[in-house]
Amino acid sequence: MAPDQTVSSRSTRDASHQSQSPLSCPECSGKLVTANRETRCQECGLIVDENQLDRGPEWIASDEDSSRRRTGAPLTAGRHDRGLSTEIGWSRDGYGNTLPAWKRRQLNRLRREHRRSQWRSKRERNLAYGLGEVRRLVSALGVSESLREQACTLFRQAQNEDLCQGRSLEGIAAASVYAICRCNGLGRTLDEIGQVANCSRAQLECAYSAMNTELNLPTAVPRPQNVLPRLVTDLGVPNDIQHRALKLAALAEDIGITTGNQPHGFAAACLYRAGQELGCLITQQELAAVANTSTKTIRKHRDALLDLLDEQEGGQ
Structure with a gap:
């Protein structure tokens, strides 16, 4: 074989090797996995690439400059x-x-x-406006920054699925915040979010229904245990009453009497019963105002708790 043909075949083989290595293993054509700054094969364990450069910001201060301002703000x-x-x-x-x-x-x-010139298209301008509305709602509700990032990501996903067409951007933003609260088990109701949102209750419910259906959100079932910490914080009751109310709510959930009931009303009833047992007077009016429910609902769930406790004492 001529030398030029040898060089040509070798370069062709090297080019095919380079084009194949990022996708599959050059030895066994297995799947490649990148972890801990190295790329290895899952089948034979061959290390294809290692010591990859970390092109992210350098957060370690140098000897010459003790500040970290040169790294810039992180991506959000x-x-x-x-x-x-x-x-x-x-x-x-x-x-x-x-x-x-x-x-x-x-x-x-x-x-x-x-x-x-900040927005290249109307779609990008709507995205900027919607994300600004999400940040405003999160700030008004006092939600953490991690949930804010999740809500903004969910709004982006909703826009990519064309769920913003024909619907209010404010409604989609409020529905994103409400959906993230539901997915993370936070006791935020539609009424609370509707009070700070720039949309009507109907627009909020319509947007959330569309997002829940089209995006298959992993929303959890509302539980009284998720609402109790916020009620305790607003009322300023001791920790022992909170622990007793959590036990009552867990007991009622195991029996199944919380099914089909609003979690806020049942959580208020558990807190009211725990206060009566431990000698802390919490009026029904205070609980109804904080839990956004009525005193009649609290008394109804309280009677159900009393019947449950009487059955347990009779069984013992």
Whole structure:
């Protein structure tokens, strides 16, 4: 074989090897898995690539510069561009010095043009508006940052599935926050979210129904145990009453009397009964106001708890 043909066949083999290695193992054509900065084969264990470069931000401060400002802000799902947009300052520079009048006028013009060119399409502008509404709702409800990121990701998923067409963006944003609260077992009701949302209750319910159906959300069944911590915090009752109320709620759930009942009303009844047993007077009006229910509902669930406790004492 001629030398040029040998070189040509070798380069062809190397090119095919390079094109095959990112997809499958070059030895056994097995599946490749990347973990701990190395790529290995699941079948034969061959290490195809190792010591990969970590192109993320360096959070360790150097000897020359003790600050970490050079790394920039981390990526976030709460903004339409993942947080990579440019923010133009107002009246002070990076050192805190006041800018002259001509520089402020120039920044105003730059800020106006930057705002006009910030979104490349109407879809991206709607995404930015919806994510801003999600952040506002999360801040008003006092939800954690991790749930905020989940709600923003869910809003992105809803827009990718074209669920925003024909529906209110405010309703989709409020439904995203409510769905994340439901999926994580937080005791947030539609009434609480509807009070801070810029949409009607009907728009919120319609958006949540569409998202729950189309996106197959892993929503958990509402439980009184998930509502009790918030009621205890709002009322400021001792921890022993909370523990007793949790036991009563778990006992009622095991028997099955919580099925078909609103979790807030039953949680208020458990807390009311626990306060009576431990000598802490909690009025039904206070519980009804905090749990957003009626005193009649609390008395109804209280009677069911009393019947359950009487049956247990009679069985023993």
